[in-house]
Amino acid sequence: MNNQQPAKRNWFKSTYSGGDGGECVEVAAGPAAIRVRDSKERGRAQIAFTRGAWSGFVTGLGRDRI
Template sequence: MNDKQPAESNWFKSSYSSGEGGACVEVATVETAVRVRDSKECAGPQLAFAPDAWTSFVNDIGRGRSN
């Protein structure tokens, strides 16, 4: 897995997130990975996923499949 950190400007929040803080995650893509972090802890730990695994996850959630 690529451990390169994305630039600050490459992170984005879901359109469902409000601008009021709360429980949000941010996502960024770098070369061969999709990285996820807590929007309240930008300097904190991140998860990294292979792009095909992330796509499968997002598609499953969109279809209402949670496990």
């Protein structure tokens, strides 16, 4: 059994997020992974990306935007 407390993460929202409480995600960068969660359901599941996968994801967002 692991009795250690989970590391505190510094979550942030995109600068493109509005302040009206609409749909948004929050991101936290840790030493082993980049984590993403729903800002309205903070206690629910998170998605974890390796740093390489996150970099590829963010780079892909900027390509061929419609």
